[in-house]
Amino acid sequence: MTALPPVRLRADARRNRDKIVAAAVHAFTEDGPYLPMEEIARLAGVGVGTLYRHFPDRDALIMAVVQDSLGTMLARARAAAVDEPCAWDALIRSMSGSPEIRLALRLPNLFQPATTEVIRADPEIRRIRGELMAQIDTLVQAAQQEGTLRADVGTGDVVHLFSLLLQGMQKMPREVGEAVYERSCAIVLDGLRTRRGPLLPGGPLTLRDITE
Amino acid sequence: MTALPPVRLRADARRNRDKIVAAAVHAFTEDGPYLPMEEIARLAGVGVGTLYRHFPDRDALIMAVVQDSLGTMLARARAAAVDEPCAWDALIRSMSGSPEIRLALRLPNLFQPATTEVIRADPEIRRIRGELMAQIDTLVQAAQQEGTLRADVGTGDVVHLFSLLLQGMQKMPREVGEAVYERSCAIVLDGLRTRRGPLLPGGPLTLRDITE
Amino acid sequence: MTALPPVRLRADARRNRDKIVAAAVHAFTEDGPYLPMEEIARLAGVGVGTLYRHFPDRDALIMAVVQDSLGTMLARARAAAVDEPCAWDALIRSMSGSPEIRLALRLPNLFQPATTEVIRADPEIRRIRGELMAQIDTLVQAAQQEGTLRADVGTGDVVHLFSLLLQGMQKMPREVGEAVYERSCAIVLDGLRTRRGPLLPGGPLTLRDITE
Amino acid sequence: MTALPPVRLRADARRNRDKIVAAAVHAFTEDGPYLPMEEIARLAGVGVGTLYRHFPDRDALIMAVVQDSLGTMLARARAAAVDEPCAWDALIRSMSGSPEIRLALRLPNLFQPATTEVIRADPEIRRIRGELMAQIDTLVQAAQQEGTLRADVGTGDVVHLFSLLLQGMQKMPREVGEAVYERSCAIVLDGLRTRRGPLLPGGPLTLRDITE
DNA sequence: GATGAATGAGGCTTCATTCAT
């Protein structure tokens, strides 16, 4: 049920597979993951038959998209960790930017319960997710040690808030969405900065806390 | 606080209508507004025919639910304004609480574009929405005058953030959802409190800014 | 299954029954017999429940309408036979005029096969039909003896043609329909008048020929 | 003679399309155009989905059937005009024969008002109809000039009468229907032949008179 | 391998009939 193709594909087949995933990422971002399969095929510029040859059903396609998004986000987070001298900036950069990141952060809210189960069970996705969690965790702790991120939040808190902010951009015209995001993000970042206020209720959330 | 249907209904019909709207509020909150009509009828404990007698199609039902939610939210906001001596508390109370409020705040993200148009065009909904906007606006300004709410945010910013926070509770078991909400809400409130940091980018958002 | 009410009805019930049949005659003439039962009730100014109290299902109502139409047509044909000195004129008058006659003559083409079976089986309808056939038969023979109607046609031929002419008025605005009917009727009457051309193919049709 | 669908179809799709239209012509002739779509599909030997792939809704199918019928009728009328030395015979031949002609002549009475509007609006149908009207008009005038058709009738009168005669065959077993048609047709033709009686009321009907 | 046509299950809606008021 994983979408990792077992064997090397012929060059044209590979190209089609990539076109389909790219179209699906885009379509999922705009319209959610339940638009007609024919529509996805059309957007990718292939026939439905081709889509189904690469992905035996909608869940398989969703899985590939999730893998792709999480993988991209992981790569960006690693790059940010390397590039940015300041952990706070690296953290923010990890959470913003490409459509894949937006999609990755919105994943928990995107699917019907049954699909969510299938996604959770996929070993490849578990693996990428685990690495991503570790990477963000590292950044969160670094930011707390450098004194920019308040000490009483966990990775789960941070990810959850960014996830919400990105969801907030949906259903708005691009320009409006971006302005709204900028403002809300600034407010949230103010809330996340080091401060002396009272501790948050409960203990720090892990990523696991908010998804299972 | 539901918008009264134009004519008086027989007692049993009234009861069924209320059961249907209540079931729909609950179902929309859990699963969104596009679950099968038969399922909604089943949850309300009536046949599909009864559902359709009261609401000629899904849009009509959605409209009734939206009116009900916004109406409830308006009533709570007014009550909070009267009860609470402190505008900050009134504001927070206006944004929390019943399923109807949660639903009302999530409305913008809930529907397909076509449905959204229909909702926007409904005069009764426009009326309630207008009154609600005015009420929240009043609370926002009062909170800013009492010095608790930072001066550079608008009603739109506040509503948008609460809307996101409530969306974040979806798809989680109740307990988890509430804990996550508590923490994220505390962070966002810290971000919203009066402070001396730099101004937010752009100008204060109105509610209209984020919905049209 | 007959619609003849077994017992004398209370005056108000009788009135309702008559209103329903009258509304149904009218509605069937305009829209055919398969419009919604609620619509028929509405046109009659009663609730559906009342309609169903008088007629247990659509077929029962149809039966009552058929009885009413055929009965009216029979009465008119008898009156015409008495009033008109010339059989040709009596025949034409028997075939024209009231909505009930128009409906009666269009009956064969109006119903779905299953309904047609039920109508055929009703003893009361068989009785009225039989008397009507006898009456028209008498006029046809009288017209042939007086030398106005060509000798090689039967009652079935005559009834069939008038049935068609009346059907032709449907789906046209009243004025147009009547003008068209006048002209077509004149042409058909020219074809029916005594003349010396070749005999018609086959033998004269009886009413039975065209309905069973 | 069917209006060609805009693009070339795959051989199997073309075959299915033709099977569906043929089945629909047959079914409409027997049962009218409002039998269940599933039934039409079954008669054509395809699944509902296939039917809907070719015709997005019932109206689209009806349109194709109307185009097919009118197109066939036009072809026959032209062939008759060429073949028959006598216009009277050509006219009669144009009005008899195939199921498509029978259907074409019954079209005005077959549909619900809303469907009728849609049909009238279709440009392809307007075009075929226009050519057909012109062709019949020519035959009518030729028959009047050769002295066989009475001079005081118009194309509309002739078409209307044949339309009625063909409607009269419905709802009868084939054999009976044909015998009845033969006789009624002979009577009507006697009425249409040149003669010296009084002129018909009103002026000759054009085709336009009886359909718009 | 790619394509797009065919299939049929499932969701939406109407309406004949039954039943509570």
Next chain:
DNA sequence: AATGAATGAAGCCTCATTCAT
């Protein structure tokens, strides 16, 4: 007895998936 609300079977149409070309 009259009313109109409730029910659910049946028709319409869409779309996930399979299969012939």
